[in-house]
Amino acid sequence: MPIYMDRHDVSETVTAEHVAKLHIEDIKIEHLFGCKGLTYWFDDQRKMAFCLIEAPNKEAIERMHNHAHGEIPHKIIEVESAIVESFLGRIEDPEKAANELAHVINDPAFRTIMNVGLKPLNLKNFKSMGNTHFQHLYESIIETIGSNDGNMVRKNSGSFLVSFQSVSRAMECAVQIQDKSKQFSNSNTLVTIGLDAGVPVTEKDGIFEAAVKSAQRMSNFVKGNIVVSTEVKSLYEQENPSHVIDLSSIRTINNSEGRFLNILIDYLDETWHKTDLQVETFGTELGFSKSQFYRKMKGITNQSPNIFLKGFRLQKSLQLLNNRKGSISEIAFETGFNSPAYFSKCFQANFGILPSKYLQENLA
Template sequence: MPIYMDRHDLNDAITAEHVANIHQEDLKIEHEFGCKGLTYWFDDHRKTAFCLIKAPNKEALIEMHNKAHGAIPNSIIEVDPNIVESFLGRIEDPVKAKNDTLNVIKDPAFRVLMFVDIPLSKLNAGNRESRRTKLRSFHRLLKEQVKSFNGRMVKDSMFSSLISFQSVSDAMSCSLGIQSGFRSLSGNAEAFRLKIGLSSGIPISEREGIFEDTIEMAERLSKVVNGEIVISSEVKELYQSENLNKSIDQNLVRYLNPSDEKFLKIFMDFLDASWNNPSLKVDDFSCSLGLSKSQLYRKIKSITGVSLNLFLKDYRLQMALKLLDRQHGNVSEVAFDTGFNSPAYFSKCFYEAYGVLPSHYVKDHD
C-alpha cells in the first residue's frame, strides 16, 4: 500500500497539543478508510504540520482527515519511507514519555540540506586508481564530519553527496570542517576542487518530490555559483539568528541575496529546458530573462565567475560526462545530444576541460 506525506498550513492559534489531539482523532477512525497513521511532524515557528500515512489512495486519506477533524491537507505527495527516514530521522512516532496521556511531538520537518560536489577536472580525470584512492579517503572524512555534526547522509556517490541537518549551525560547522579536511587530504588545492551548497526548506512545496525545491537550490548553489561554500539567504539569516548575529567569514563562505537567488532559479530553469539546443544564443537568454545583453553578462559573471558562453559550454560538457558514464551512446551521438555542432569540436573542448579525449574517457570507464 502506498505511503503519503501531507502538509497542513495551520493558523497561529494551533499548538503542539492541538496537533497531537488531531493525530489521535485520525488513529481512532483510520481503519474505516483502510489507512494507517505512522507519525507526524509539527513546526510551531512556521505553523506547519506534516503527516505520514499509509493509505490506499489520496482520496481515502482526505476522507479520513475530513471525518476525524475536518483539517484537509494543503498538499499530498507519495513518498518512499526509506527516503523520508534519511531526511527526517524517523517514520514512526517517538516513544511516548512515561506518565504522559498524550504523545505531543514537537519536532519540525524543516531541514538544512548540504550538497557536496567534486567536479571532474583535467587534474583528476586521469589516473583512475589514484583518483579513486583519494576519493575513498575523502568519503571517509566526509562521513566522520557528518556524524560529528549530527547530519544524516541521504545520498552518497563518488562525486557528490546530499546530507540533511536539523541545525543550521551544525550544517555550517560541518561544511567548514569538510572543506578544511579536504584541503589537507588533497595536498594540492588545485588537484581536486570541492564545492558545497547549503539550502533550507520543508518536505513539501509545489513539486512532487520530497524536499525537491531545497535539493535543487543546494545543488545549484554548489555547482553554479562561484565559491567553495555557498549558502542561501535563508541559511544565512538562520545561522546569524542562532548565533546572535555572528558575522560570516566571507573569505570562506559566500551567500546570495534573495534577488540573486530568484535570478539563479529563473536562469537555471531556462537553461535546464534548453541547454541541448545547438542554436541556443545569448539573445534567447536575454529575451527569456527580460535583461539586456550587458545586464545579463554582468549578472552571470557576478554569480558564476565566468561569461555566459563559457558557462554554457562547461554545462554541456558536464551533461556529456553524465551521458558517457551512463554509456548513453558513442562520442559522436553524445556530442550532438549535448548541443555541440561537431564531434571534433566537442572532443577538443572535452580535452581542454578534462585533459583526456572523450573516447579515452569512455575506455577508462568501461
C-alpha cells in the first residue's frame, strides 16, 4: 500500500501535546478508512505538523483526518519510506515517545539539505571511480559527512545529497569537505557545495523538493566553492553569534538571486535541446531586458548567457554519453548543437577530450 506524507499548518496556540492528541484520535479510527499512521513530526517554531501514513489513496487520509478531528491537511504527497528515513532519520515513532502515554513528539521535520558536486576538471584519462586520487577524495567526503551527523540521501560518482538536522553541522561539514579536497589536488576534481533548508512538504510534489533543487542548482551553477541560501546563513548566525566559520569565504545567494536562478534553470530544463533557442532573446522571454539579464547572469554564474547555455548543453551531452543514449551525431543534435563537428569542437574545449575519444577510453 502506498505511503503518504501530509502537512498541516496549525495556529500559534497549538502545542506538541495538542498534535499528539490529534494523532491518537487518528489511530483510534484509522482502520475504518484502510489507513495506518506510522509517525508524525511537529515543528513548534514554524507551527507545522507532518504525518506519515500508509493509505490506499490521498482521499482516504483526508476522510480519516476529517472524521477524527476535522483538521484537513493543506498538502499530501506520496513518498517512499526509504527516502523519508534517509532525509528525516526515522519512519516510526521515536522509542522514547512510544513509551509515553500521550505519544508526544516534539521533533521538527525542518532540515538543512546539502548537495556536493564532483566535476572532473579534464576528462582525458579520467575514469571516475577507477581514479585512485578521486577514490580517496570520494571516501574522504563520505567520512566527513558521517562524522558531522549527516544522513546520506543519495550518492553517485558525481554528487552527494545529504540531510542535516543541524544547520551548524551542515556548515561545518561543508567547510571540512572543501578543506580536505585541497589535499587531493591530484584527483583532477572540482568540489562544489550548495546548502539550503526547508520542510519536507511544500507546494512541490516531491519530498524536500524545493530545498533539494535549490541546493543542487547552487552547487551546479553558482560561482563559488560553498554557496548557501540566505536562510541557511541566517540560521547559522543565530546559532553561532561568534561566527565559528568565516562567512566571508562563503557565497550567499539572496532571495532575489535564488528566484532568478530557479526561473532560469526551469526554463532551460524545458528548452535547452532546441537548436533555434537564441541567447539574445531567451532573457526577454523570462521577463528581463537584455542588459538586466546579462548582469544577473554574470553576477550569479560569472558567465555570459552564451557561455552558460553552451556549458549547460555540454553537461547534458556528457550525461547522455555516459548513459550511451545515442551516437555522437544524435547526441549533438539532441543537445541543441547545429552540427556534430561543432559539438565535438566545443566538447573538447570544455572537457579536454573529443567525445569519440572519451567514449573509446572511458566507456569501453
